[in-house]
Amino acid sequence: MTGKLNVLGLSIAALMIVAQPALAADDPTGTWLTQAGDAKIKVGKCGANLCGNVVWLKQPIDPGTAKPAVDDKNPDRELAKRPIMGLQLFIGMHPDGANRWSGKIYNADDGQSYDSHISVADPDALKVEGCVGALCGGETWTRAK
Template identity: 60%
Template sequence: MTRRFRIVAAALAALTTAPLAMAQSAGSPEGIWLTQAGDAKVRVGRCGAGICGVVVWLKEPIDPQTGKPQVDDKNPNPALARRPIIGLSLFSGMRPSGPNRWSGQIYNADDGKTYASNISVSGPGTLKVEGCVGSLCGGEEWSRSSR
């Protein structure tokens, strides 16, 4: 095997295993994250070839007006507006899109809408979460939580 062929073969092998390596690296988004406002925790984990994010904790799990668990009442679909916020899936179609970066969609329970989204690990304890409408993006930084 020539040196050039070995280099090309090694590069191809790295490209085909890159998504798996990203998920297993120190820059993995897997774990529990506290939102920037500190009002919710989201468990991020593998979901097929991508990642999923599910609400696992709320600072105020009980709606003060109804005395019942918080529900997805901003959702325009009446059938979905009754689902509990705890257990709600926020990420969909999140696939690797670069080193420590995933792209897909994010559901915003504050307005009941789904947006194009990017998430990236920007440090050992920081997850940058962006939602986009066209070319305009807004985001926040979530911090890694021990529980």
Template identity: 55%
Template sequence: MFSRFALRFVVLTVLIGAASAHAQSADGTWLTQAGDARVKISKCGDGICGHIVWLREPMDTATGQPATDSKNPNPALARRPMIGLPLFSGMQPSAPNKWSGQIYNADDGSSYASSVTVISMDSLRVEGCVGALCGGETWTRAGR
């Protein structure tokens, strides 16, 4: 009797441990909730990095040139192309399937406290906060 109980306990412990140890990967290309950009996320040291790899509107309609980081307050950075723009900085693991750090918002040229959480194999939650005001969106995996 004790042997059966011990065996079941060991099997259950192994199964629970395997399930909790299975981390979802954020690596891959993700489509923003609005569908206007794709961001490639990859390992970056112990954390993750994310760069814009596609834009629905890659050209600046006013100039006819490739879109740039024009809202950046630093004049040297304001000329950098949007394609290839790094969005994450200091994104380090903070919980299972979650990284925390800073996210750059090209719409206003500012960086904000942020977290990235893998919800499922094809769903990623990206959140940012300014003081007590927080918001976020869900990104979907762009392809395999």
């Protein structure tokens, strides 16, 4: 009887694993570690668009103020007081073809927003690109475990 229960238990466990929805190869949702490793960004659906918000910082406390890090590079004095934790980085990021989303990205390092495109390079790599006119630069974020 014990042998039959073990086989049944293993069969149920195997079915549960198979029944888990597979993460699509081009699904950008999830939590991503920036290329510099200093922040994690949670990407999720916001209606038809994508949102990307800061959910973890390597250095959440500003060493100069001993207070939580704020958006102090933002040229708008009011926005410069908002905390980095929870800050929305993707703005109006909408589908723009197969495995491509376009919109704006906010860069807290310089307080500016840029035209942006993201795509999933493989299930564990998100290509993030920001552009000023025709000049673009980017980095690759890795899926956080």
